Amino acid sequence: MTQSTTAEPPLLALDGLGKRFGSLQALEGVSLGVRAGTVQCLLGENGAGKSTLCNLIFGVYGRSAGHMAFGGAPWAPASPAVALERGIAMVHQHFSLVPRMTVVENLMLGQVKGMLHRHEFGARIRDIAERFGFVLDPDAVVGELSVGERQRAEIVKCLMRDPRLLVLDEPTAVLPPGEIGALLDICRRVADSGRAVILVTHKLAEIAKVADRVAVLRGGRLVADEDMAGADMGTLVHAMVGREVKPLDVALAEPDDGVADQPAAAEATGPRRFALVCDGLSVEDRHGAVRLDNFTLEIRPGEIVGLAGVEGNGQSELGMVLAGLLRPTEGRFYMGDVELTHAGAAAVTAAGGGIVPEDRHAVACVTAMSVAENMYLNKLGQFTRFGLLHRRALHAAAETQMRTFDVRAAGPEVAFSGLSGGNQQKAVLARELTLDPLVALVAAQPTRGLDISAVEAVYRQIRAAARRGVGVLLISSELDELIAVADRIAVLYRGRLVGERPAAAGERAAIGALMSGQVMSDQAE
Amino acid sequence: MTTTTIMLSLPDRRRMVGVAVPFIAVAGSLAIGLLLVAASGKSVPEAIEAFLDGAFGTAYAIGASINRAVALALVGLGFILAFRANLTNVGGEGQIAVGGIVATAIGLWTPISDLPLGLAVVLPLLGGTLAGALWGGIAGVMKVRFGTNEVISTLLLGFIALLLVYWCVQSTTLLRQPQTSSATLPESLPIADAVKLPGLTGSPESPLHIGLVICLLLAGVTAVVLQRSTFGLRLRAIGLNELAARRAGMPGGILLVVALALAGAFGGLAGAIMLQGEQYYLKAGFSSGYGFDGLVVGLLSRGSTVGVLAGALFFGFLRSGGISMEIMAGVPAALTLVIQGLIVIAVAGSVILVERLERGGR
Incomplete structure (x- = not known):
């Protein structure tokens, strides 16, 4: 459906893109081209690097390696604001709408300076919605909208900036099945208007009918990149969850x-x-x-x-x-x-x-309370006599427990918030596993x-x-x-x-x- | 020599700063207050004299100041108990009012004077306490059942209670004294002598009554509950993370209701003590701002029982001195309130300042 675009250079070109967080290599050597007028699907399990990739494109982080080009020019946005300014908009998984305000008020936030012209702005919202084939009431209070309608409000918010590339991070994850079709229609229309769309998901089956191309990320690497038309679902699924050697x-x-x-x-x-x-x-x-x-x-x-x-x-x-x-x-x-x-x-x-x-x-x-208090949060009665908490007994019991379950902390009285995530989890596990009976x-x-x-x-x-x-x-x-x-x-x-x-x-x-x-x-x- | 240098190591110096800053702040705001007195055209030395006279001048003045402090401290203690569960009780005023109403009603019950074992004193106190507990508990139930913010519910319940007092003293079928002439004031009859709180000193010079003993005992109990008891820890847990507390099997809703009911009980008791200890009859405006001052005392104490007692004493003397300043030196009552407000800002501000210094020093 998009043969004519193959001759043009891609709108967004990634070349050997890498991102490292401390010792974690979140993304490595990703090369990918996204063409105008197409829907590019980005597939991968949790932690495969999809979000990292989007955040690099959208200017949330800076890259560690490789190059990006957008519209033929080098692309290195310093911030999401810059990315928005220059034509890339993103719908995040978690919406940023104020529930008590109306759609038009929400969309005017950050886009309007000086006088507010609700009616004109509302008309613009209606126009955009109509152009892309859906309905959105600008005067509806966001808190009373369904998730799908809120998402559409977010999409309109992006489209008002007239972006050349629209990125949607896990847009189907929040939707009830009935609303997914409508979302995909909108994506198609956005692509047909000459823009590029990147759809991030781990639910291949849902988006198969709208994607032009599909790229699969696994463990931060690009493991597949092909035309949806010729792609075999089984192969893609295997590429997505395929055996990987991890420590x-x-x-x-x-x-x-x-x-x-x-x-x-x-x-x-x-x-x-x-x-x-x-x-x-x-x-x-x-x-x-x-x-x-x-x-x-x-x-x-x-x-x-x-x-x-x-x-x-x-x-x-x-x-x-x-x-x-x-x-x-x-x-x-x-x-x-x-x-x-x-x-x-x-x-x-x-x-x-x-x-x-x-x-x-x-x-x-309760992170502000002590390790001992947290380890016995559900058993405080055991250490209570005449309503008073027997702290010495509590600490002694906690110390034993900490040894048994290898909870490493300076002592039972230190604040829980000072423990590493692993030690916190071991403490919680200790508390729950020592229930009697279990x-x-x-x-x-x-x-x-x-x-x-x-x-x-x-x-x-x-x-x-x-x-x-x-x-x-x-x-x-x-x-x-x-x-x-x-x-x-x-x-x-x-x-x-x-x-x-x-x-x-x-x-x-x-x-x-x-x-x-x-x-x-x-x-x- | 060496010991002193060790004693004045960094944490100690910081502690000194922690004490010094609020003191300087209070002194500063008092100075500003005196400037305001001067600006209003009154004589400053006269105002100071009237203030000191009213606050500490006589045994009577001291006793009255301490009695005021007792009411403030009780409201403040209730406040910090509920605040441990992250609940802000701003309904002290109304809780005092319902406490006063019920204490009056029980105190005016004729056979009460004949009861043995001091029950004539105890029953109205208990009644007032229970009434306050109910008033606070309503806010708790509203919070748990309907999610009503307790700041709003306790405040509005307070307004209702103030109007209830008004109703009680306006209607002869309720607590108003028998109307013999058109000049009969809208007040209740005075309570019998047997219902009044016994004095502490035995001297008729001092109005100091056993409310002080009750207050100190309750302060001790509150300190133990907050620091040593399992209940106190549970309040803290639910205040810090309600979901985790509920997951750990704590009865979340009940704890919240109990916390607010306790705060109300302290307010109700304060109302009963004010009535039986000093005023002896109920009239409109009976609570006269003690609930709100008690709230300030609780807020400034930062959850410490000792802090509540100290703050209550301070505000008790300030109030006595202010009243005297108004009567003797003609300083407008509003000005005392302004000074009080300045002090609150100064203390609250110095608390933040001290915290910042501590963090900066780390």
Whole structure:
């Protein structure tokens, strides 16, 4: 559909682009051309370098190596403001709109100086929306708009600058399925107006119909760059999730002797058939969008079930529900034999539900309090006599615990915020794993941001817990992690459980395909 | 010699700065206040004399100042308790008012004088405390159930309480004294002697009453609760990170309601003590700004019980002196408020300054 453009030089040309953050090589040797009038899809898993690439183009960071050219001239924007000025606009994953203001007021922010001419500006918004084939009410209050409408407001905000290149970072991640088609239509029209569009995503299936070209990033390198027309989906998925040699593999290679122990563990726990049962859990957000859809899963004592999925597909909601912090709209869940659907966080703890939350700082700990206080946050009653906290006993217990779980800190009384992420996570894990009884453990992204040794320690603890008969739900977007640690892997996509595979290296492609929204032929619907 | 140099090592010097800066700030604002007095055409020496006389001049003056400080300190203690859970109780005024209403109602109950064991004194105090707790608790429930910001709800509940006082003293079916003539004031009858708080000194010269003892005891309890108790730690956790506290099984909503109810209880008790200790009858405007001054005391104390007591004493003497300045030297009451405002700004500003110096020195 864009043959005529092949003769022209690309609008944006990247040549050997690299970016290094400290010791982390986020991007290396990326060469890519994006032509005017086309939709370029940028594919990759979390951490593959997609966002870094966008941020280099948009002037958020400076590059470490290579060259960029835009419109034939060298391109090195000092800031996003400069990039905007010179014709590159970006729609970020997190919108920057003020919810209490109307669309027109939001869009006037930063674009209008002096007198405000609401009506003229509103008319411009309507014009642009109409030109690209959608409707946007300039006088609607942003807070009352759906996510899709907010996104359209962001797109109009970009288009008002009349950019030559529009970058959309994970635009489909926030959308309900019904609104994705409309977004893709807008992208097509933007490209047809002679601009270039870069669509960043990890959901290949969704964007396949609109992309002209597709580039795949993995581990910071460009591993595929081809015309969408001739591309084979299977090959692209494989390129995206393909086996990569990471130092992580060393930690993962530890033999999982837990498998052999499983039956014994199951028997040891007696009559309890399941450690964790999710029965048709559904969650709707405030806007009525379904975030978790009829989620059903049973985990036996001693079993580690991995829950794979690209972030934003309902994992956070599931984690919050199982932590007792969010009431599901529908469905029930049990830990052991206790129904906990509406019981709240304290009851989950009492029933033996260990929770390692996804967002450590927001949910797992109070960083301004001490290590000891955090390690016993849910068990302070043990150290209370006549209402007074027995600090010496608390510190002594915490010290023992810190040794057992290798939490490295100057002492139990130092502030939690002073610990490294790995030590914080080990402390949280210690707190949750020492519940008595411990029936089930729900660990969400437990190794995010940790260094290798901490990752190893976390895995060891999780495996040991399973060997003791604890049912573990491991929610992670790292496929390697799940394959190494879990017994079986369930895949969450758009809030639905779309399939289940054994945790074996050979299943990578199949799981990856499920994660990216491709319906598998053997999927039971 | 060596010991002194060691003692005056850097942290000590910083601590001295921490004490000195607020003192200088207060002295500075007092000086500005005197300049304002001079500018208003009044005699400065006369004003100073009237101030000192009213604040410390006589045993009576000192007793009255301390009694004022007791009410301020109680409101301030309640404030820092709730503030530990990151809740700002600005409803002290209303909590004093409902405390005063209930204490009056119980105190005017005729058979109360015959009760044994000092119950005649204790029951109105308890009643006032519970009324204040209820008033604060309402704001807590509104926060937990509907997400109403407690700054707004406690403030507005305060206005309602002030109007309730007005209603009570206007209506003979409520607390107004029997109307014998058109000149009967809209006030309640005075409470019986048995209901009044016993004096502390035994001398009729000093109005100092056992409210001071109650206040000091409660200050001790508050300090222990905040520093040593599990409840205090839980308040802190919920104030710092509500989600994490709830995840750790703490009853988030209940803790917030209890925190605000406690703050209200302190206010209600202050109201009861003001009524039974000094005023003896209820009238409109009964709370006369103690709730807001107590809030300032709590804010300036930065969460320290000792800070609350010190601030309350300071403001208690300032108020007494101000009233005397107004009566004796003819200095407008508004000017005392201006000086008080200057001091608040000076102290708050010096707190920030000290923090900055500490950070800069690190």
